[in-house]
Amino acid sequence: MARITDPTKLEGIKKATMELVVKYGYRGTSIGAIARKAGVSTGYLYRHYNGKSDLIDDLIESNFKAFQEIFSRTVDEKGTARDAVFNVTKILFELSINEPINAKFLSVLVFDQNSEVRKRRTEDRKIKKLVDNILELGIRNDEINPKTTVEEIILILFPIIFSYISSNLIEDYDKEKFGDEKAKRITEICLNAWK
Numbered sequence: 001m002a003r004i005t006d007p008t009k010l011e012g013i014k015k016a017t018m019e020l021v022v023k024y025g026y027r028g029t030s031i032g033a034i035a036r037k038a039g040v041s042t043g044y045l046y047r048h049y050n051g052k053s054d055l056i057d058d059l060i061e062s063n064f065k066a067f068q069e070i071f072s073r074t075v076d077e078k079g080t081a082r083d084a085v086f087n088v089t090k091i092l093f094e095l096s097i098n099e100p101i102n103a104k105f106l107s108v109l110v111f112d113q114n115s116e117v118r119k120r121r122t123e124d125r126k127i128k129k130l131v132d133n134i135l136e137l138g139i140r141n142d143e144i145n146p147k148t149t150v151e152e153i154i155l156i157l158f159p160i161i162f163s164y165i166s167s168n169l170i171e172d173y174d175k176e177k178f179g180d181e182k183a184k185r186i187t188e189i190c191l192n193a194w195k
Contacts, residue, residue, distance in 0.1 A: 012038040013045060014062075017055055018105040026056070026112045059105070074130070081138030081194075085187045088130070089161055093178035096165050104169055107162040131157070144194040156193045160186060 016037035020029040031052055035042045049055040074087035096103040131153045138144025144153075164186060168177045 009038065009040055009044065010048065013040060013055070014059055015101070017059060018101050021108055022101065022104045025108060079137060080141050081134050081143045082187055082191060084134045084137060085157065085190050086183055088157070089183040089186050092161050092165060093183060096169055097175055097178055100169050103165055107166045110158050110162045138194060143191055148194045152194065156190050160189055
């Protein structure tokens with residue numbers, strides 16, 4: 001007899017995982033803690049996921065796939081690096097306003113130095129394509145120093161955006177902190193760093 005999967009329990013597992021990763025980081029979150037917080041047995045969790053890494057991969061895939069697609073479309077071949085960075089910043093600001101736990105979760109993963117998490121970040125082809133395009137546009141339009149590398153784009157772009165998001169996503173946060181003026185300022189900071 002086939003077992004029926006309860007979508008509510010799976011959503012509870014995902015939410016519990018994000019909350020625990022935000023609070024304790026990737027290493028500090030265990031399968032047992034996730035199961036307890038979600039109100040399921042570890043056996044139930046293992047029926048759906050091979051382990052924490054598999055669960056995190058699923059969360060990244062399901063929660064951020066749409067944003068990765070948007071990222072890949074933010075770079076207009078005729079546009080500028082300034083436009084692309086501004087658009088990426090605005091997308092992540094919208095995520096922060098509409099789904100703050102997702103933004104906090106992604107922020108934790110951006111700064112996590114765990115080798116599994118770092119490997120996953122470097123293997124994301126859509127993000128790499130976005131960064132390659134920003135670099136190419138920036139060099140072509142004289143916005144970015146030609147000696148700038150892809151690694152330098154990554155080291156500046158995401159940490160600056162997510163540092164800002166993390167420091168401003170507090171209880172009763174002001175949505176104005178995620179407006180166009182702040183996105184423009186973050187864009188300027190990034191471009192100045194690459195010049």
